[in-house]
Amino acid sequence: EAGVTQFPSHSVIEKGQTVTLRCDPISGHDNLYWYRRVMGKEIKFLLHFVKESKQDESGMPNNRFLAERTGGTYSTLKVQPAELEDSGVYFCASSQDRGRRNQYFGPGTRLLVL
Amino acid sequence: GESVGLHLPTLSVQEGDNSIINCAYSNSASDYFIWYKQESGKGPQFIIDIRSNMDKRQGQRVTVLLNKTVKHLSLQIAATQPGDSAVYFCAEMSGSNYKLTFGKGTLLTVNP
Numbered sequence: 001e002a003g004v005t006q007f008p009s010h011s012v013i014e015k016g017q018t019v020t021l022r023c024d025p026i027s028g029h030d031n032l033y034w035y036r037r038v039m040g041k042e043i044k045f046l047l048h049f050v051k052e053s054k055q056d057e058s059g060m061p062n063n064r065f066l067a068e069r070t071g072g073t074y075s076t077l078k079v080q081p082a083e084l085e086d087s088g089v090y091f092c093a094s095s096q097d098r099g100r101r102n103q104y105f106g107p108g109t110r111l112l113v114l
Numbered sequence: 115g116e117s118v119g120l121h122l123p124t125l126s127v128q129e130g131d132n133s134i135i136n137c138a139y140s141n142s143a144s145d146y147f148i149w150y151k152q153e154s155g156k157g158p159q160f161i162i163d164i165r166s167n168m169d170k171r172q173g174q175r176v177t178v179l180l181n182k183t184v185k186h187l188s189l190q191i192a193a194t195q196p197g198d199s200a201v202y203f204c205a206e207m208s209g210s211n212y213k214l215t216f217g218k219g220t221l222l223t224v225n226p
Contacts (some may be wrong), residue, residue: 002159031212043158043203043216056213091157103214105150105157 002026002104003047006092012112020081021109023092025074031095032075034067035059036087049075082113122201124221133191135220137204140185144206147180148214149189153200160204162190191222199224 005024012020025032034046046065053071060067064083069075079086090108093103093107127133139147145166148156164171164178164187171178177190187204199219203213 033213035214035216042218043214045213045215048212059213093157102160103165105159107155107157 004092004094004104006109007104007108008092009107010110010112012114013082015084017079019080019082019092019111020076021090021092021111022043023075023077023106025092025094029094029096029104031070031097031103032069033093034075034077034096035091035093035105036088037091038085040061041088043091046077062114078100079111082111087111087113124223126223126225127194128224129194129226131194131197131223133189133190133198133203133224135189135222135223137189137220138185138189139187139204139206139217139218140206141206141215142182142185144215146206146207147178147187148207148215149176149178149187149206150203150205151198151200151201152219158203172196177189194224195224196224198222198226 011019030051032049035043036042043088047067048055049069052069057076058089089108091105091108093105095103121225146163149161150157151161162173162176162178164180175192179188193196203217203219204217207214
């Protein structure tokens with residue numbers, strides 16, 4: 001079974017530019033989560049999809065971040081315009097059942113905003 | 115690596131020794147406590163979880179202890195191996211809240 005995949009693995013952009021991160025969850029997993037760890041901080045929840053619907057986006061830091069999951073398969077997280085403090089590692093996770101403790105994480109996208 | 119700049123607590127052990135990694139949590143309403151292992155360049159990987167109505171749970175070479183009185187969680191790794199070297203995170207989840215709330219993490223280094 002393929003795991004959660006994320007693309008790109010690394011991204012270096014300049015402040016003010018736009019970046020789009022992609023996550024492909026495990027096939028059949030309706031639940032998809034985005035988390036991030038900025039430098040010096042803990043891993044923080046950003047949002048949760050069930051299929052194509054946003055169940056909770058309370059962790060999204062501001063309106064520069066837009067997440068989508070059209071068709072309920074893969075998801076994208078767009079940052080526009082990127083700021084220096086957005087640098088960090090963005091993780092995607094998926095699970096079969098809502099609230100299931102075993103969320104399967106992808107390898108993350110390492111974003112550096114210069 | 116990703117641990118740089120995080121000022122993580124560190125634990126260094128000799129191969130074959132037992133390791134104990136500790137975590138303090140804040141939300142007494144959490145229903146589940148989970149340990150994740152993160153190796154360099156990879157995402158967190160589920161190790162073991164424990165429900166809040168339990169105080170101990172054992173897996174293969176790992177044991178999780180929960181002390182709700184002092185809001186303390188620990189992960190014990192028996193006969194630690196070089197492959198156990200990683201950052202270990204504790205996380206909380208409540209039944210009504212699927213979000214994982216992570217702790218800071220501990221960097222475990224196993225010396226051969």
